[in-house]
Amino acid sequence: MPTDLLRRAYDPAEFRQLGHALIDRLADYLEGVESRPANPYATPDKSLEHFRQLLADGPAPERVFAEVIDHSVHLHHPAYLGHQVVPPAPLSALSDVAASLLNTGMAIFEMGRAGTAMERVVVERFAELLELAPTAGGFLTSGGSLANLTALLAARAVHGEPVRPCLLVNEHAHYCVERAVRIMGWGDAGIIHVPTDAHLRMRTEVIDGILADARAAGRTPVAIVGSACTTATGTYDPISALADVAERHGLWLHIDGAHGGAIRLDPGRRHLVDGLERADSLALDFHKMLMTPAITTGLFFRRGPDAYRIFRQRADYLLAAADDGWSDIARRSFECTKRMLSLRIFTLLTTYGPQLFVDYVTRVGDLGETLARLVRQSPDLELFTHPDVNIVCFRFRHASLDEESRNGLNGLIRARLTEAGQTYIVQTTIDGSLYLRCTLTNAFTTEDHLRAMVEEVSRTGREMLALRSTIGH
Ligand SMILES: Cc1ncc(COP(=O)(O)O)c(C=O)c1O
Structure with a gap:
């Protein structure tokens, strides 16, 4: 005989109730994602401690889902400009629930x-x-x-x-x-x-x-x-x-x-x-x-x-x-x-229909162009090269910086942005030079989001440069 615990784990009524609540939570999340930081930053050790404690608390699934959302980088946030993972269309994610259950x-x-x-x-x-x-x-x-x-x-x-x-x-x-x-x-x-x-x-x-x-x-x-x-x-x-x-x-x-x-x-x-x-x-x-x-x-x-x-x-x-x-x-x-x-x-x-995919790839490619233009217009920044598509590499520059200090400064800019969490960008090294790197994966990113990020990078770079000259390098 299945135990009571097994019966509960497979109970359709509980599934229905949890499922409705989860979909409501995720829809609220999508509607309100811009009220969160794009990247609620935490160190690996802090995250580990948090989830160890959560397991020890033995919370209900609702709280687990809420905690997972709160501790995730938000791909659906239009200021998410990080790695190349797409914010999935919700219907595609919903399909996963059905596929997982049927298994x-x-x-x-x-x-x-x-x-x-x-x-x-x-x-x-x-x-x-x-x-x-x-x-x-x-x-x-x-x-x-x-x-x-x-x-x-x-x-x-x-x-x-x-x-x-x-x-x-x-x-x-x-x-x-x-x-x-x-x-x-x-x-x-x-x-x-x-x-x-x-x-x-x-x-x-x-x-x-x-x-x-x-x-x-x-x-x-x-x-x-x-x-x-x-x-x-x-x-x-x-x-x-x-x-x-x-x-x-x-x-x-x-x-x-x-x-x-x-x-x-x-x-x-x-x-x-x-x-x-x-x-x-x-x-x-x-x-x-x-x-x-x-x-x-x-x-x-x-x-x-x-x-x-x-x-x-x-x-x-x-x-x-x-x-x-x-x-x-x-x-x-x-x-x-x-x-x-x-x-x-x-x-x-x-x-x-297939037009959805056409709209998406066209939109994110256009966003790559927009970001390249904004970078070009900024006197503090330089593009690595004109982007073919939705991946854009650029860096903070200043006449006083040699290669090593420019790399160091750009690394610090990216670290500062990551900790602040309002936007999420990444970095890469090309032939020894460190570049800030954005992938435009969110079709709802606007020129304003991109401008805000570009200005944040410039401002942070200038502040760090000023600090550097104050303390004499
Ligand atoms: C060009 C290219 N090839 C392969 C991969 C690896 O793909 P996956 O992460 O799906 O294994 C990546 C991931 O970033 C990629 O950019």
């Missing part, structure tokens, strides 16, 4: 019927919207890092058993590409960083020479990985030129479009990913530029069946040996049990 798993069709069918529909629809090749296919997986690794496993599989394999990638690519190379056991020489131009785009004209050197050193080049875009600066590698080189040398072209592949939907910026349909594989995070909760990634293959080459394994308890059909996704994905990721996208498509 059907997605390894095989028998277990995840609705999710599997929706996944195929969503992948097909996005392959069309992104104007990929008519032969394209793919699946959803948990994160850009895993999608990039999976794509590279496919690249390797296509090459049979390559001797001392290696790949070429932008020196500023996301670290997960290097991690994938290490996981595959290719060693330090398995990743060749291609030098970049002043905008940090891969210099495609040097690739022939790099490939010749690699071959002369006994390596087998397997793939070129293009970034669309890079994480730190939002720079797009030239995909058509990369596709030309890859074709000429018989290499797999993978595009890490985790952040910016979705820009294909923006008519004004589509040119940034010209040639995307020629990539052998493409990773695209819906949780970065397509409005779903983390983590939801599409992995697309130019020739859909390539995905079946990756993991050729027997698992008699799960996968029927004779069945090579599309519907048992575990054949292709690294994951066995997987969340019903597709519902997050499916509901947005059925309710709002």
Whole structure:
């Protein structure tokens, strides 16, 4: 017999009451988010102490939810300008509740019927919207890092058993590409960083020479990985030129479009990913530029069946040996049990249609332009480079500052802003120089929010500079 405790944990009446209260709380939160600081800052130790105490108190779920909200950075706050995680469309988050409760798993069709069918529909629809090749296919997986690794496993599989394999990638690519190379056991020489131009785009004209050197050193080049875009600066590698080189040398072209592949939907910026349909594989995070909760990634293959080459394994308890059909996704994905990721996208498509995604990517790209203009107009600040999309890097400058002190000062500015919490920006180091970095992920950020942040950075920089001259450096 189930115990009383088990009965309570599964009680539909309690679920109904808690669920209604939670949705009310979250809707109030969304309505009133601007009355909070964007980033209620706390140190790791303070947070740990707080949640240890909360566990000890044994509060009701209502209080736990309230505390979690209060102690979170607020992505729906229009002054949130931090890392590349999107404030999810509420309907997508709601879909997660249903998916979590049903919890059907997605390894095989028998277990995840609705999710599997929706996944195929969503992948097909996005392959069309992104104007990929008519032969394209793919699946959803948990994160850009895993999608990039999976794509590279496919690249390797296509090459049979390559001797001392290696790949070429932008020196500023996301670290997960290097991690994938290490996981595959290719060693330090398995990743060749291609030098970049002043905008940090891969210099495609040097690739022939790099490939010749690699071959002369006994390596087998397997793939070129293009970034669309890079994480730190939002720079797009030239995909058509990369596709030309890859074709000429018989290499797999993978595009890490985790952040910016979705820009294909923006008519004004589509040119940034010209040639995307020629990539052998493409990773695209819906949780970065397509409005779903983390983590939801599409992995697309130019020739859909390539995905079946990756993991050729027997698992008699799960996968029927004779069945090579599309519907048992575990054949292709690294994951066995997987969340019903597709519902997050499916509901947005059925309710709002694809125009929602077009509106979103266009809006955040425009915000990138707006921020770049405001930075240019400020005599205290300088842009790293004109942004391609919604990632903008800039820094405080002053004639009296050398590189080291400018880096130190910009680090202090960012720390001060983080502690103040009214806005949330991050930082990155490019070739030894520290830049403040913003990702415009919130479609409701306005020019006023951006101006307030720019002014705060300038004011803080000037105050610190004044303090520095008072105390004599
Ligand atoms: C270009 C790029 N690739 C891959 C990743 C990793 O994606 P995920 O965090 O979904 O694993 C990121 C994350 O920032 C990214 O910007």
